[in-house]
Amino acid sequence: MQDVSQIGLGLAFCKMAIEAHHSTITVEDNHPKGTIFTVLLKD
Secondary structure (H helix, E strand, O other), X not given: OOOOOOOOOXXXXXXXXXXXXXXXXXXXXXXXXXXXXXXXXXX
């Protein structure tokens, strides 16, 4: 497996972009299989 460096801005950017379109993003724990992200886009 290759080492990948991340700066952690991906989700913050997604939230900003989604909110700029007057929409919402929610996060739900789905242990032990990961996390569920739901994006509701408004017209």
